[in-house]
Amino acid sequence: MVEIRELNNGVRLIMDRSEDVRSAAVGIWVGTGAASEREDLSGVSHYIEHMLFKGTEKRSARQIAEDVDRIGGVSNAFTGKEATCYYIKTLSSSMDKGVEILLDMITGSVFDEEEMDRERKVILEEIKMVQDSPDEDAMDRISELVNSGNAVGNSILGTPESLAGIDRNRIMEYFRAQYTRDSIVVAAAGNFDPDSLAAQIEEGLAVLPPSKEKPARERKPYVQGFDVRVRDIEQTHICLACPGISLADDRYYAMVLMNNIFGGSMSSRLFQNIREQRGLAYSVASMNSFASDSGFFNIYAGISHEKAEEAVEAIRYELNLLKEKGVTEDELAMAREQVKSSYIFGLENVNTRMFNLGKNKLLLDRYYDPDEVLASFDQVSRENIAEMADLLGAPEDFCAVAVTGKDLDLERMVKGC
Secondary structure, eight states, X not given: OEEEXXXXXXXXXXXXXXXXOSEEEEEEEESXXXXXXXXXXXXXXXXXXXXXXXXXSSOOHHHHHHHHHHTXXXXXEEEOSSOXXXXXXXXXXXXXXXXXXXXXXXXXBOOOHHHHHHHHHHHHHHHHHHHTSHHHHHHHHHHHHHTTTSGGGSOSSOOHHHHHTOOHHHHHHHHHHHOOGGGEEEEEEESOOHHHHHHHHHHHTTTSOSOOOOOOOOOOOOOOOEEEEEOSOSSEEEEEEEEOOOTTOTTHHHXXXXXXXXXXXXXXXXXIIIIIITOOOSEEEEEEEEOSSOEEEEEEEEEOGGGHHHHHHHHHHHHHHHHHHOOOHHHHHHHHHHHHHHHHHHHTSHHHHHHHHHHHHHHHSOOOOHHHHHHHHHTOOHHHHHHHHHHTOOGGGOEEEEEESSOOOHHHHHHTO
8 A cells, every 4th residue: 555645844755565575665765866967067966876875974884884784784876867766675673773874874974075085986987887888888878869958868977077076065065955855755665664654754854955946957859969989899889769758758658568569578579680580689679768858769789890780770670660560469469468567576576666656756746556557558559559659750860879899880870871
């Protein structure tokens, strides 16, 4: 049974309690991420996420880690385009202590300057790690390219230059401006006492500022772009992308099913036709990326340098075939069962339940009942899939990125000229 409370301190609390498990997961979701940042502060939300594990007025960084281990908990955090989440999973008997640790991190972190200098170096290594992973580099760059000029295209990690300019005063100023009670959702799933959790959150977050300004984000028109990055690597990694739909769009369910049919599973068209039948790629897939006000559709392929052009031509062929011929009833039925099964399997994990609750409440200010979600997938028709295929536009209008060991004319390949 899901319960939503608006606490007296302005924090929204959403809880999914179940007596059938002996664990609980709690996440503190903050409505700030890369999309909230100015260019000169690029990466600051992610920097703050790291720093909240680096010591509070009560605990050193080591003590935070030891206190989580002492209760057998698992704690972590992540930063996205629109949200930052700090979470912990514990046995039900230790949930109060786990929540106290999270609250201490959120409200008592000291942002020690020496720790900041050390952690800046850690993040710089993280940036290098992404650059050394050509598939991740291609994925990051395509997100920036397809969202060029828009806030959701901002880099999560930032750049060496932007990080160098973020000192303690600037990080504290950003923290105080963004970590406000009206921008926080606390999500919990599992076996716990709702009243005890509500009282703990009510008191624990009361010290944060009450509210912040939330300027509307203007959406600039899509502009096609290309980027080829030549490195000393043995494989070419290509991403093709175009604008999609937002997380709030009623056509979300049709878009998810279309993606599953096209390139989201091992039985999908991309995997079967491009990898299994033609042997053009070891890894090939499509995926959706959803934000609260926008989204994009992305296709990735890892291929040999010599097969890059043939693979792009094959992807273009599959996109055109999807638009011209649509999908079969059998494909739709199979995709529907795959997606529904994945959704239900996820609900059997308290962490996944907490993530679904927190993300939807923070970004969309609503809760999706599982029966509603399953019924929405059941209602998707072949005509709905065709509408989504048309929304993608022509393959020659897609953005494209290649991280490759051999220079190539990516624009010509995508446009087929």
